[in-house]
Amino acid sequence: MATHMNVYVVEEFEAGGEQRKNYTQVGKLFRHNKGEGFNLLIQPGIAVSGELVVFPPKPKDD
DSSP states (O other): OOEEEEEEEEEEEEEETEEEEEEEEEEEEEOOOSSSOEEEETTTOOOSSSOEEEEEEOOOOO
């Protein structure tokens, strides 16, 4: 696993007659340093509810 994973809230909407999804990053997930489990850090000032998904970070373009 990468050093962290990015956490997104998923919002579903309709556009052009199709169901679509929008992903907004709300935090990061880190492996817990004292055994199994993870630490989830939510960015300050964000109210989160609904479906959350976790993806590895994309490589940065050089």
